[in-house]
Amino acid sequence: MATSPYMIDVTGDSFDHAVLARSREVPVLVDFWAAWCAPCRSLMPILAKLAEEYQGRFFLAKVNSDEQQGLAARFGVRSLPTVKLFKQGAEVAQFVGAQPERMIRELLDAHIDRPSDALLRAALDQEATGDRDGALARLKGAHETDPKNDRLTAHLGRLLCEQGRVTDSEAILKGLSPRALGDAEIGAI
Known part of the structure; x- marks a missing residue:
C-alpha cells in the first residue's frame, strides 16, 4: 500500500503521541489488525480510501495486534479487526469486524467537525x-x-x-x- 500523509503504523512506543496527542487536533481512527485476519484485509482498503478522501479531517493509525500485543491488551481488543475512534485524547466510538463503507462514514461524520x-x-x-x-x-x-x-x-x-x-x-x-x-x-x- 502506498504511503499516505493521513496514515501511520503505530507501536506501543508511539501510540500516545501518534494517537492520543494527535486526537486533540483531529480525530484519529485506530485499526487493530493482523496479517492472518481476512476481515482485516477487506477492511483496510476501505479505511485507506476514506483517509485519502477526507484529506486530513481524520487520521488513520494502524496497529498490528500480533506485533503489538500489549497495546491491543491495553485497549481491550478481543476480536479483529477492532477499530476505535479517538478525539480529544479519549475513545469516543468503536466497531468490531469488517463494516460497510457507509457505516464507517456515518461514524466519522458524527465526530469530524463540519x-x-x-x-x-x-x-x-x-x-x-x-x-x-x-x-x-x-x-x-x-x-x-x-x-x-x-x-x-x-x-x-x-x-x-x-x-x-x-x-x-x-x-x-x-x-x-x-x-x-x-x-x-x-x-x-
Missing part, C-alpha cells in the same frame, strides 16, 4: 451573551446551508421551542438522523 460547526459555536456563544434572537438567526442560516448537521439541528429546535415556537421546532427536529436519536449530547438537548 464547516457549519463553526457557525454553531458562534451561535452558541452569541446565545451565551444574551443575544438569543441573533443566535436563532445564525442557526437558521447555518441550517439552510447544512441541514444534515444533527447538532446544529438539535440546537435550532431547542431555541425555537424555548421561544414557544413548538410547531416550528417539531418540524426542524424531524430532520434529525436516526443515529442522532441515540447520541447523548443531542438527547440532552
Whole structure:
C-alpha cells in the first residue's frame, strides 16, 4: 500500500503521541489488525480510501495486534479487526469486524467537525451573551446551508421551542438522523 500523509503504523512506543496527542487536533481512527485476519484485509482498503478522501479531517493509525500485543491488551481488543475512534485524547466510538463503507462514514461524520460547526459555536456563544434572537438567526442560516448537521439541528429546535415556537421546532427536529436519536449530547438537548 502506498504511503499516505493521513496514515501511520503505530507501536506501543508511539501510540500516545501518534494517537492520543494527535486526537486533540483531529480525530484519529485506530485499526487493530493482523496479517492472518481476512476481515482485516477487506477492511483496510476501505479505511485507506476514506483517509485519502477526507484529506486530513481524520487520521488513520494502524496497529498490528500480533506485533503489538500489549497495546491491543491495553485497549481491550478481543476480536479483529477492532477499530476505535479517538478525539480529544479519549475513545469516543468503536466497531468490531469488517463494516460497510457507509457505516464507517456515518461514524466519522458524527465526530469530524463540519464547516457549519463553526457557525454553531458562534451561535452558541452569541446565545451565551444574551443575544438569543441573533443566535436563532445564525442557526437558521447555518441550517439552510447544512441541514444534515444533527447538532446544529438539535440546537435550532431547542431555541425555537424555548421561544414557544413548538410547531416550528417539531418540524426542524424531524430532520434529525436516526443515529442522532441515540447520541447523548443531542438527547440532552
